[in-house]
Amino acid sequence: MKPFSRLLCISAALLALNASAAAETPAQQARQQWHQEILTGYEHLAEQAGAFADAAGSWCSSPSEQGRTTTEKAWREAFMAWQAVRFVNFGPIETDNRSWQFQFWPDPKNLIARKARYLLSSDEPATAGTIDDSGVAVQGFPMAEYLLFDQPFNQGERALPAGRSCDLLVLVAGHIRDTADQQLRDWQAFRAPYLANDQYHDTTIKAGMTALEVLEERRLAQPMGLRGNGKRSVYAADAWRSGTSLATLEATVRGLKQHFLPGLTLLLENGNQPELAPRIRSQFDEVLENFPDMDKPMAPLLAEDGHYSELQGLFVDVSQLTTLVNDQAAVALGVVRGFNSSDGD
Template sequence: MLKKYYLSALALPLVLSSTWLQAEPDEQQWQTYNTAALEQQILPGYQALETHLDTLHGRLETYCSGQVDSSQLSEVHQAYRESMDAWQAIQHVQFGPVSLFMRNYALHYWPDKRGTGARQVRSALNQTETEYDAEYFREASVSLQGFPAMERVLFAPEAKSLLMPGQNYCRFAEGLSQHMLTTASEINQEWQEEQKQQMLQPESSQYFASHKAAAVPLMKSLVEPLLVIEDYKLDYVLGDSPEEARWKRSESWRSGQTLSNLQINLRSLQQLYSGLEPVNIKTLLAAEGEEDFAEKIDRQFDHLQKQLAAMSPPDRPQLDQKLDRQLRELETGISDLYEQLELAMGVLNIQLGFNSRDGD
């Protein structure tokens, strides 16, 4: 990753050659962008997460009360998948209330390279006298608090026979869904009541000195998640060769959402880049005289989505040659997009600051 960073830095003067004398976006433009990002993505994103988790909790309560036939586990599965989709749509926002009290990790501790979560979930399900209440999950390891733990319970091969009223699987799943809902509700409420004002009124905030400064965490949310996708969601799965690739290392493989997660991630990032109205990063770049460069980035987003749309998940732990090749090509494309967006930040005179992943 360090080599990539230096290559981007060396390429920067080439991109800026026609624009360096022009004025960067002004405060009004950044204020308009920040408002659009909040009102069109972040606030509705957290509201959607809370809504879907509320549905998941309600369906689990109904299912585990014995009021429905066990064949209706599919409705619980669907509620889980919709909740995970909502999380993937806002997962790139790693600042503000979601970062307080490690809520981001509590919602989604992954990847679990040492298998800690699997061991802890098995241990939790064997504690017959345990009350899986709010206090239990507040003090529990992050491996027990979020989507991966819920997925292990709901999509385990034995789930249909063990998710029974009064039994540990149901008691744990109900308690966990309530904890996840509470967490999402707190994040949503704090954005509405506090973080929104700090972002939109930096003059009265102790965190941001200007509208441009308030835009920096949004720019981080656009650029840095690509490294997470590349390193964790792709490279960790693929390894250095086809022989090392393991689909069971992929995010959400149990629920069958690995590829859709990537599609949703990229869709959300592209919205931050070019989908907001009336101002977005693409229009800001164009205003700096970089119309062609701005369009090139947008086309790269489209190209990556087309690559993903052509993929099908494997039906066994090993990847076939076609999918392995497709994912490695996608990884290269993600890397290229990351470099392009880094250059775009230079055009806009945005300094993202130190990223611990640059030296990986």
């Protein structure tokens, strides 16, 4: 092919590509952005889950104080990676209660501790099949958190790195790794139906809205005693054993800002209330300005009135963010919430 003809072909292809992109609606463009952003989140989760499984295996094969520190850090980093994509409540994550496999919460009956005691007292050796058959309370981050951080457990004779406890930790970490790898593969395969189906426009927006409602009402207001029986209780928060309840909130907000907000911004900027986009972005920043000062255990903040005001300030910022997204942006985009959409996580 002559150089001039080749240039004509390249130019025609670029024009066709640009025309195709221009023909896409803002909703289609937003879904493309959401899929890619969420994919990035799942890639990070799979990477961190693999690092946690490796750290647990190395420590249990050769116990040391440094090994424990490394394993606890790896658990935290993997758990925070999960928090960043926790808002996605549709698609492959619904397979086999996969979100519950990552994080069984809430746990008002302390099922995680009961399951751990049962498995550790059994005469049968624990295997990968044991974890698969024992239910979601055994399979995810909270079970690993119990083994690593529960104070009464770690003062007893079965405290890590005791052999059977280490076996269980390694198996649980391996299950988390395998689940994260499968979720990543399934989300990659989900691209075509996600982009082709218009229903995922509202579904994705509602996922972000639900995550904010759950964060405000159940992960903050309930432990603060602002809902339910009116009593402050750290046990109503998630990840209280490791003292990372507030760190998980930060990770969720950062995840929403990174993986959800760009697509929402695109829709708002192409809608009839473009001024909402910078206001919502600014409110995300306002919430995150509470950290890293709020990256501390929740229990002392709940116990002391002088520190309780820190939680109150965070709650007000989160409430304002929820109102902006769930009321104003949702109305602007024509998204109608279902009844009691925060009833679940």
